[in-house]
Amino acid sequence: MIQAYIPAAGWSVARKILFRLSFLFFTLYIFLNPNGFLPYSEDVHEIYIQPFHKLIPWIGAHILRLSYPITTFTNGSGDTTYDWVVLLLIVSLALVGCMVWSLIDRRRLHYNTLLYWLNVIARYYLALTLINYGMAKLDKSQFPFPSTYTLLESYGNSSPMRLAWTFLGYSKGYNYFMGFAELTAGMLLLFRRTIRVGAIVALVVTANVMAINYCFDVCVKQLSTILVIMSIFLLLQGWEHHLNFFFLNREVRPESLTRPTFRRRWINRALAVTKYVFIIGVIGYTIYGAVGSSNQYGDNAPKPLLYGVYNVQTFVRNEDTLPPLMTDARRWRRFIVTRYGRSGVQLMNDSEQFYINKPDTMNRRIGLSGILDTSLKADFAYTFYGKDQVLLAGRWMGDSVRMTLKGFDTDSLLLVQRGFHLINEQPFNR
Known part of the structure; x- marks a missing residue:
């Protein structure tokens, strides 16, 4: 060279x-x-x-x-x-x-x-x-x-x-x-x-x-x-x-x-x-x-079973129906299923739990395993009924649990629906 x-x-x-x-x-x-x-x-x-x-x-x-x-x-x-x-x-x-x-x-x-x-x-x-x-x-x-x-x-x-x-x-x-x-x-x-x-x-x-x-x-x-x-x-x-x-x-x-x-x-x-x-x-x-x-991983990634946001309408734990009290750390408020096998639970007192999903579509069951706290375990049978409604029945943290969920439409959120506007007569900074 x-x-x-x-x-x-x-x-x-x-x-x-x-x-x-x-x-x-x-x-x-x-x-x-x-x-x-x-x-x-x-x-x-x-x-x-x-x-x-x-x-x-x-x-x-x-x-x-x-x-x-x-x-x-x-x-x-x-x-x-x-x-x-x-x-x-x-x-x-x-x-x-x-x-x-x-x-x-x-x-x-x-x-x-x-x-x-x-x-x-x-x-x-x-x-x-x-x-x-x-x-x-x-x-x-x-x-x-x-x-x-x-x-x-x-x-x-x-x-x-x-x-x-x-x-x-x-x-x-x-x-x-x-x-x-x-x-x-x-x-x-x-x-x-x-x-x-x-x-x-x-x-x-x-x-x-x-x-x-x-x-x-x-x-x-x-x-x-x-x-x-x-x-x-x-x-x-x-x-x-x-x-x-x-x-x-x-x-x-x-x-x-x-x-x-x-x-x-x-x-x-x-x-x-x-x-x-x-x-x-x-x-x-x-x-x-x-x-x-x-x-x-992108926006085209497949959506898993039960993907979406669900508000918990009724929550029965050990045959005891728990009212939606904002201080209750034993009752679910929302169940949120995301991509990549992850889900989250928001409790009534605003505390949160994060899980890895283990769906079993053949037996119509879904298992949950805690991410931050590995002692958190759940196993539910799921049943779809009505529009965007799901019944979960099984065990959570060692207790018998039965709850009804209703899907929440995230497309109704302002961030999702606002979109682009060339003309803005007033600042829209909400």
Whole structure:
């Protein structure tokens, strides 16, 4: 391989040190946090990350001396104690590695070729991550419409993250807007001619995501911050062009788009073909996965048995009919069945219980198992009668229970029926 472009002067000492630090930090972070940016990368990651599931808890216990053991690893949250200790390890290794690298390679004039490949790695990681998230917004699998439970939940009882998810999930149009913005940034970053504009769009998009994550306590703060840093890193490659064009009103000459090449042309052509096949394959795989996610998690996900909101009209416990007293913690007020095998019970005193559903359509029964309190158990036979009415009879918390339920139409709620109005004679801020 030969280098296509070598400047007359070498790099400054500061630039070489910053490059070494950036190279080590980004490569280590992507290795330890691939975030599914490549097909099957998470499956491979699960294999080689296992030693770190032992190392990181050891660091937490013996070096950081945390007051609690690290037992939870990366899950739906990317901000676990484990994740932050991993980040600390990455920063530490990058700093030590940078010092060692600077000592043994201090005579090198520049790292032009290695910088090119670091840019490729960073922009592909950033691009494919944005494309994945963009597709998740277009199919509304990331922000589905508020669930039946969320529609009846008071603002005060929701977490900041749930409030953000409700806001973002309500509007299909806003999901499309966010999704197209992320897809645009990702697609622009895949090609050298559009790296700069892609990095600008990516910085705007990722900075907005990072702000939401920090301000609404969304548990993806670390990843969104890294994506912002990567966007800034890509923009810094042409900082003089940006300074002259955007701020100093000076002439900007076209930037060199040369790249390392092989002497044999057929190798370069083969690499070019491989690049486009790779891009088409990854995007096709992402679209295929998005369709599956939409049918499993988005607005198109199937509705389970008894899906909806039910008001409890009568409640008989151990042959004793309980009146609907607002202070009663033994009587159900509402039974809410959502997607993903979950349901909730609102008691008369406004306390709540959350369950995993276990439907048995053959025997017309539904079992409930507590999520937060595993001692909560219920098993009911169900019978439909009349319009939107259900009879549940069985056992709950060791007692015999029989209740009649009447469905509540969530489409009658203002949030669902209001829709879009181009003309508003008065503010409608209720």
